[in-house]
Amino acid sequence: MIKTGIIGYGLSGRVFHAPFIDVVEGFELTAISTTNKDGIKLIKQRYPLTKIVHGADDIINDPEIDLVIITSPNTVHFSQAKESLLAGKHVVIEKPFTNTSAEADELIEISKREGKILTAYHNRRFVSDTKTVKKIFESGILGEVIDFEAHFDRFRPEPRGAGNWRENPLPGSGIFYDLGSHLIDQALHFFGLPKAVTAHIKSQRPWAKADDCFDVKLHYPTLTATLKSSMLVNIPGPTFQIHGTKGSYVKYGLDVQEENLNNGMIPNTPDWGKEPEEIWGKLVTEVNGMKISSTVESENGDYREYFINLRDTILGKTELAVKPEEARNVIRVIELAFQSSNEGRTVEFV
Numbered sequence: 001m002i003k004t005g006i007i008g009y010g011l012s013g014r015v016f017h018a019p020f021i022d023v024v025e026g027f028e029l030t031a032i033s034t035t036n037k038d039g040i041k042l043i044k045q046r047y048p049l050t051k052i053v054h055g056a057d058d059i060i061n062d063p064e065i066d067l068v069i070i071t072s073p074n075t076v077h078f079s080q081a082k083e084s085l086l087a088g089k090h091v092v093i094e095k096p097f098t099n100t101s102a103e104a105d106e107l108i109e110i111s112k113r114e115g116k117i118l119t120a121y122h123n124r125r126f127v128s129d130t131k132t133v134k135k136i137f138e139s140g141i142l143g144e145v146i147d148f149e150a151h152f153d154r155f156r157p158e159p160r161g162a163g164n165w166r167e168n169p170l171p172g173s174g175i176f177y178d179l180g181s182h183l184i185d186q187a188l189h190f191f192g193l194p195k196a197v198t199a200h201i202k203s204q205r206p207w208a209k210a211d212d213c214f215d216v217k218l219h220y221p222t223l224t225a226t227l228k229s230s231m232l233v234n235i236p237g238p239t240f241q242i243h244g245t246k247g248s249y250v251k252y253g254l255d256v257q258e259e260n261l262n263n264g265m266i267p268n269t270p271d272w273g274k275e276p277e278e279i280w281g282k283l284v285t286e287v288n289g290m291k292i293s294s295t296v297e298s299e300n301g302d303y304r305e306y307f308i309n310l311r312d313t314i315l316g317k318t319e320l321a322v323k324p325e326e327a328r329n330v331i332r333v334i335e336l337a338f339q340s341s342n343e344g345r346t347v348e349f350v
Contacts, residue, residue: 001028002090002314005059007080008071009034009043012094015261016123016303017069022047023268024304026311027067033059060084067314069121070094073165074172078103081118085110090117090314096181097327099172101335104328111324117314120327121306122185127255128275128301129239130186135299136242136249137190141285143246149226150186150240152179153233159207167210174210175229176201177334183227184330187218191225193329194218198346199337204232216337219346240281247285247292253278255301273301 004021006013009032021027031051032043043052053059056076059068060083068084069092070077078098084091085107097120098104111118124130136142159167166173187194196219204213213232218225240251257273267273275298284293305321312318333349340347 002026002066002311003028003030003064004067004069005031005033005062005065006069006071007033007056007059009036009039010071011262012071012121013069014039014042015258016094016121017071017092018043018047019261019267020303020307021069023266024307024311026315027307030065031059031062056080057083060087060089066090067092073170074099074177075165075170077172078107081107082110085114085116085118088114088116092119092121092310093327094121095123095185095327095330096120096172096177096334097324097331099177099331101328101332104324104331108324108328117310117320118324119310119320119322120324120330122182122322122327122330123303123306124182124186124255125189125322126301126303126305127257128273128298129251129253129255129281130189131299131301132251132281132296133240133242133249134190136283136296141247141283141287142242142244142249143285144222145242145244146223147226147241147243148187148190148223149228149238149242150183151233151237152183152229152239153236154229154231155234156231157205167208169209174201175212175231176214176216176337179229180214180216180227180334180337181330183229184216184218184333185326187225187227188326188329188333191218191220191223194220194225194333194349196346196348197333197336197340199340201338201341204230214337214341218333247283249281249283249296251279251281257301257303267302267304271300272304274298275301 021029033053068089071094199216201214213230216227242249281296309321313320336347
């Protein structure tokens with residue numbers, strides 16, 4: 001059993017990590033650190049055998065724990081990951097991986113020196129739409145992809161409260177680190193590293209202290225990947241719009257796992273992650289001169305795949321799916337995008 005401690009029990013710990021450590025064979029949910037009274041009550045209800053501790057140090061320094069999952073605010077991702085690696089733990093860091101690529105490079109060096117697994121929780125590789133788009137690309141049915149656009153929009157016109165660190169001007173705050181890291185990882189997963197980046201990152205809400213809107217273009221030799229998000233979108237548009245030399249694919253709606261987990265569902269059913277038919281994507285293409293218009297059934301999303309891969313990698317049975325170097329590249333794109341936005345120009349990827 002891989003004895004696991006989770007630092008933090010906010011949305012990330014409660015929804016994206018604890019349920020999977022609990023149900024995926026080979027893990028033991030040994031400890032969770034939190035001081036939130038509601039969180040403590042919920043942990044006792046859901047995981048009565050799990051220790052509840054007050055601070056991150058109680059998990060990092062626990063000799064019983066093999067794996068530390070860091071779901072703390074972005075400001076302490078680097079320091080807690082470094083301490084955990086030096087304490088002889090494997091480490092999962094909730095995205096974003098770090099706040100700078102230099103921090104990421106240091107963690108990667110330490111993990112190699114200590115012989116420990118280090119990875120980021122880029123879970124959107126394991127959602128229905130990403131898996132479906134990947135399969136469409138591999139099929140070649142769109143021909144050569146020339147234009148790719150992905151959105152991750154929300155509608156939050158009012159502040160979430162003084163205690164919400166993501167809305168304060170802190171390192172790693174703002175929508176671009178939060179949601180941009182998802183969209184960037186998707187693009188790099190599909191297309192690899194871009195040649196250049198052009199970005200417009202700003203605040204739309206008059207009270208905002210951190211960025212809440214971005215339009216980022218990743219430039220490749222034969223295509224442009226546009227990544228967009230805003231907190232003032234009350235009528236959501238397509239999640240994906242993809243155009244190729246043979247056809248187009250357009251997809252609305254989000255993977256259902258987060259909503260189901262937030263409602264307390266346990267990820268252990270045969271149809272887990274299955275999207276309703278009304279949000280399956282539409283495909284228009286040509287085959288042997290015939291125009292074809294069809295609905296594409298979405299692949300089932302399944303975050304369990306991330307944790308199964310993590311388990312098997314720790315046990316030496318397979319290769320890590322989300323490599324730390326890939327997570328580092330996401331942070332480098334974020335840095336270059338901010339540079340592009342601040343300087344008002346396209347920046348080459350270096």
